[in-house]
Amino acid sequence: MASVEFKNVSKSFNAFKAVSDVSLDIGDGEFVCLLGPSGCGKTTSLRMMAGLETPTSGQILIGGKEVTHLHPKDRNIAMVFQDYALYPHMNLADNMAYPLKVRGEPVQKRHARAREVADVLKIGHLMDRLPSQISGGQQQRTSLARALVYPAQVYLFDEPLSNLDAKLRLEARGFLNHLQRDMGMTAVYVTHDQAEAMALATRIAVMDQGKIVQYASPIEIYRRPATTFVANFVGNPPMNLVEVECEQGEGQLLLKGEGLTMQGLPMTDAIGKALATSGKKLTLGVRPEHLAIAAAGASNTVTAPLFANENMGPESLVTLDRGENARITARIFTDDHLNVDKVVTLSFLAEHVHLFDGTGKRIPVAGE
Amino acid sequence: MTTEPITSKPRRKVRNFSLLSNRAGAAFMLPAGLLVSVFVIVPFFWVIFVSFTNRTLIGRTALNPEFVGLGNYLALFDPATFFQRGQFGFSLILTTQFVLASALIGQALLGLLLAWLIQTVPPWVKRITETFVIAAWILPEVVIGFAWFAFLDRDQGTLNALLTGFGLPPGDFLLEQPFWVIVVFNTWRGAAFSMMLFNSAFSSIPPSYFQAADVAGASSWQKFRDIGLPLIRGHIVTDLILITMWTFNTFTPFLLTNGGPSYRTELVSIYNYRVAFQDFQFGKGAAVGVIMMLINLAFALVYLSLGRKKAPKS
Amino acid sequence: MKLTLPAYVGRIAFSALAALIGAIFALPLIWFIFAPFNARAELGLAIPDPWTLSNFATVFGNSYAVQALWNSFIQATGGVILVGAAATLAAYALSRSSVPGKGAVTYTLLLFSSVVSGSAAMVPIFLIVSAMGIMDTHIAVILTFAGGLLPTAMFILRDFIDSIPKSYEESAMVAGASPVQAFFDVALPVIRPGIVVVVVWAFVNIWGSFLIPFILLRSSDNMPASVAIYSFYSEAGTPIVTLLAAYALIYSLPVVALYLFVSWKFGFRFFGGIKA
Numbered sequence: 001m002a003s004v005e006f007k008n009v010s011k012s013f014n015a016f017k018a019v020s021d022v023s024l025d026i027g028d029g030e031f032v033c034l035l036g037p038s039g040c041g042k043t044t045s046l047r048m049m050a051g052l053e054t055p056t057s058g059q060i061l062i063g064g065k066e067v068t069h070l071h072p073k074d075r076n077i078a079m080v081f082q083d084y085a086l087y088p089h090m091n092l093a094d095n096m097a098y099p100l101k102v103r104g105e106p107v108q109k110r111h112a113r114a115r116e117v118a119d120v121l122k123i124g125h126l127m128d129r130l131p132s133q134i135s136g137g138q139q140q141r142t143s144l145a146r147a148l149v150y151p152a153q154v155y156l157f158d159e160p161l162s163n164l165d166a167k168l169r170l171e172a173r174g175f176l177n178h179l180q181r182d183m184g185m186t187a188v189y190v191t192h193d194q195a196e197a198m199a200l201a202t203r204i205a206v207m208d209q210g211k212i213v214q215y216a217s218p219i220e221i222y223r224r225p226a227t228t229f230v231a232n233f234v235g236n237p238p239m240n241l242v243e244v245e246c247e248q249g250e251g252q253l254l255l256k257g258e259g260l261t262m263q264g265l266p267m268t269d270a271i272g273k274a275l276a277t278s279g280k281k282l283t284l285g286v287r288p289e290h291l292a293i294a295a296a297g298a299s300n301t302v303t304a305p306l307f308a309n310e311n312m313g314p315e316s317l318v319t320l321d322r323g324e325n326a327r328i329t330a331r332i333f334t335d336d337h338l339n340v341d342k343v344v345t346l347s348f349l350a351e352h353v354h355l356f357d358g359t360g361k362r363i364p365v366a367g368e
Numbered sequence: 369m370t371t372e373p374i375t376s377k378p379r380r381k382v383r384n385f386s387l388l389s390n391r392a393g394a395a396f397m398l399p400a401g402l403l404v405s406v407f408v409i410v411p412f413f414w415v416i417f418v419s420f421t422n423r424t425l426i427g428r429t430a431l432n433p434e435f436v437g438l439g440n441y442l443a444l445f446d447p448a449t450f451f452q453r454g455q456f457g458f459s460l461i462l463t464t465q466f467v468l469a470s471a472l473i474g475q476a477l478l479g480l481l482l483a484w485l486i487q488t489v490p491p492w493v494k495r496i497t498e499t500f501v502i503a504a505w506i507l508p509e510v511v512i513g514f515a516w517f518a519f520l521d522r523d524q525g526t527l528n529a530l531l532t533g534f535g536l537p538p539g540d541f542l543l544e545q546p547f548w549v550i551v552v553f554n555t556w557r558g559a560a561f562s563m564m565l566f567n568s569a570f571s572s573i574p575p576s577y578f579q580a581a582d583v584a585g586a587s588s589w590q591k592f593r594d595i596g597l598p599l600i601r602g603h604i605v606t607d608l609i610l611i612t613m614w615t616f617n618t619f620t621p622f623l624l625t626n627g628g629p630s631y632r633t634e635l636v637s638i639y640n641y642r643v644a645f646q647d648f649q650f651g652k653g654a655a656v657g658v659i660m661m662l663i664n665l666a667f668a669l670v671y672l673s674l675g676r677k678k679a680p681k682s
Numbered sequence: 683m684k685l686t687l688p689a690y691v692g693r694i695a696f697s698a699l700a701a702l703i704g705a706i707f708a709l710p711l712i713w714f715i716f717a718p719f720n721a722r723a724e725l726g727l728a729i730p731d732p733w734t735l736s737n738f739a740t741v742f743g744n745s746y747a748v749q750a751l752w753n754s755f756i757q758a759t760g761g762v763i764l765v766g767a768a769a770t771l772a773a774y775a776l777s778r779s780s781v782p783g784k785g786a787v788t789y790t791l792l793l794f795s796s797v798v799s800g801s802a803a804m805v806p807i808f809l810i811v812s813a814m815g816i817m818d819t820h821i822a823v824i825l826t827f828a829g830g831l832l833p834t835a836m837f838i839l840r841d842f843i844d845s846i847p848k849s850y851e852e853s854a855m856v857a858g859a860s861p862v863q864a865f866f867d868v869a870l871p872v873i874r875p876g877i878v879v880v881v882v883w884a885f886v887n888i889w890g891s892f893l894i895p896f897i898l899l900r901s902s903d904n905m906p907a908s909v910a911i912y913s914f915y916s917e918a919g920t921p922i923v924t925l926l927a928a929y930a931l932i933y934s935l936p937v938v939a940l941y942l943f944v945s946w947k948f949g950f951r952f953f954g955g956i957k958a
Contacts, residue, residue: 085847099858508934
């Protein structure tokens with residue numbers, strides 16, 4: 001296993017800047033997810049690690065050695081592709097053993113090793129089949145087996161679960177998590193599914209428009225999203241973001257938005273600085289799971305007409321309508337039918353509030 | 369697991385990774401490039417050069433051709449003889465009529481009709497009809513030429529036997545109506561391509577379009593006119609250009625008529641052959657070739673520009 | 683669903699029309715079903731009595747006819763090997779390398795190949811072959827066809843290779859394969875169906891062609907079957923119909939067999955689109 005390092009890496013395709021000035025270091029044995037919407041540069045970054053794209057500028061190091069211009073075959077890495085890339089003319093045994101074949105291993109040895117890995121992945125009984133004769137989930141495991149069959153320095157995953165249906169995806173995700181705990185491999189995993197990133201990663205690099213917006217542990221990203229983009233991208237449903245105006249009291253703040261009031265937020269230097277640059281307008285964020293149906297006399301509340309009330313089994317999603325693109329959703333944990341009025345008031349605690357300045361950057365709260 | 373880096377020979381730096389390096393790519397293209405250059409690109413320019421000379425196949429000017437400027441072109445377009453039988457103008461007009469009648473009208477319309485018909489008929493009728501239409505197209509041209517030679521034979525041919533059977537007068541069609549013989553012949557020979565192209569165009573239309581029209585109460589003709597035809601317009605244009613080019617260049621009627629009798633079926637391709645290889649006038653033949661290529665070029669440019677427009681711009 | 687009477691009549695009319703057209707297309711070919719098996723065949727349509735294979739025996743006893751079939755085979759096979767190999771390499775490079783100007787190369791090739799047809803370029807092709815000193819040889823026909831068919835073959839194959847995900851070769855290289863290994867172990871087997879189609883297409887084209895060998899070959903030792911058949915029926919005197927019928931049938935068989943093979947293996951339309 002080995003570490004991976006990006007030093008000011010950029011990649012342009014003609015006029016389009018896919019990755020711009022990215023620096024990233026991935027420790028030995030870490031499982032890092034590159035998370036972001038399509039076109040954010042995450043796949044390009046992964047392909048540069050593999051050697052399938054060459055950076056326009058910057059350096060890439062694997063295990064402390066520079067590999068920026070090294071051919072993929074000389075990097076000793078393994079990769080699982082989104083479309084699996086199983087060779088249609090080879091049976092599963094030959095598919096899995098192919099990396100050993102190009103390493104000059106004798107037939108018997110490489111088939112024995114493939115069989116070992118296949119047994120772990122519960123596809124050992126399919127070794128004579130062609131890829132076209134097995135199911136999607138089995139194909140996914142075959143491509144994983146082909147990556148695991150030889151000891152690589154780094155394991156790269158390019159959205160490996162996105163072609164599976166929801167149930168199989170959960171199962172495969174759990175297995176990958178188990179594998180990581182078992183092997184302690186260094187892995188880089190590209191996904192646009194925030195739940196997958198949260199479940200698997202030791203650290204997540206959230207990317208947007210070719211840049212890393214935040215690089216931190218899943219808990220940190222959930223608790224302290226660096227920008228409104230991260231806040232909106234991680235969490236399901238995403239964080240509610242409300243435009244508010246601030247009025248300063250004595251060492252305290254009064255926040256007001258459409259139908260929303262919040263009192264008693266302690267004033268800090270950071271908030272003061274933000275107010276100085278972006279006027280009185282800030283963005284307030286609260287996660288859906290931190291909203292509750294307000295009891296009488298609650299202090300921090302938002303009130304609006306009910307838009308939808310969706311019962312999901314263990315929880316209900318209650319959505320309030322504050323105009324297009326300004327809806328607020330609450331996750332109310334109850335397995336009972338939730339009765340709500342036509343106009344709903346939700347409440348939240350001050351400790352669950354996130355504040356973002358005019359540029360969308362997080363403002364550290366007191367004690368951070 | 370342990371980490372064991374692959375040991376390998378000294379590595380060249382990859383400037384910009386692609387699956388095949390530029391050097392290997394160039395090497396891969398070399399054999400094809402050479403063959404195409406020598407047998408396609410060089411002939412294109414050589415024919416232009418030869419067309420300005422009086423080169424012949426035999427005799428003094430075979431080895432030492434002289435430069436004659438536009439002489440060959442002036443001879444081809446000499447107004448005094450241009451329209452006479454056996455001259456270039458006659459041949460060019462004949463070819464135009466041949467393309468119009470046998471390709472644009474014959475092949476395209478018959479192909480369209482067949483493609484529409486076999487959408488609706490029972491599978492076994494479809495299979496039998498398709499088999500014969502396609503057989504006419506895939507069999508080698510000399511076999512087809514001989515088949516028609518036998519079919520049209522004045523004394524024993526199947527056609528005259530049939531006509532007599534129906535109480536109609538038989539005829540020596542190769543002698544009496546040679547132009548219409550090669551028109552029918554070429555329509556018969558080439559209709560399969562249009563049929564298959566239109567057939568695949570029709571079957572690429574989602575059946576729900578026609579079902580919606582059925583529900584709305586459209587007749588078969590209305591479905592053809594209002595849904596089928598507009599949706600395959602692009603295919604029709606492609607088809608017309610391709611069959612025009614092929615029919616313009618075809619040499620197959622030579623196998624049935626030899627260009628005769630008395631030049632009445634002498635298409636430009638056959639005229640070119642006669643001038644160059646029977647009259648041995650290479651310079652003049654080259655000039656005919658240049659004119660044919662210019663006409664081909666016009667059609668090819670139209671065709672390729674259509675193809676480019678169709679390709680997504682991403 | 684119950685059909686109304688007019689709709690029913692309409693259906694029958696459609697079928698009748700389709701069948702009629704099919705029959706008209708069949709007419710000139712019916713003769714070929716009977717004559718090869720009729721020892722006394724003439725140009726007229728007659729059901730053999732008795733059916734016999736004696737005409738075929740005559741063909742195989744005629745050394746000129748057998749030699750011509752063999753010549754056709756040599757020329758078509760030689761051409762196909764050249765076209766298949768050169769087109770595969772070039773199409774792979776056009777699809778997978780980033781050699782500058784490859785788009786322009788493809789466009790130019792396509793343009794030239796549709797402009798320089800055999801009947802327009804017969805004079806310069808003759809002159810080039812004669813300048814190379816290979817007039818009246820198999821190699822002249824093979825090279826001419828290879829050059830002429832290559833642009834289209836490359837274009838078909840490039841489209842085919844473009845439709846194959848690059849992740850096949852990429853995964854092989856990440857796993858440690860060199861570009862050469864990735865090409866032979868992974869890419870080549872995956873593009874084999876495309877190569878088969880191109881090879882069959884080229885074979886049928888060369889096997890059935892008349893004009894190019896007619897111009898480039900002089901001696902009867904090198905004539906392919908197409909030119910032999912033409913001289914059998916066009917030269918003075920009455921053609922030996924019995925021999926010709928059987929010979930033309932034998933000569934057509936490979937084309938029909940290959941056509942059936944491709945339409946069975948790859949579907950009807952695929953082959954339909956590419957015969958040029």
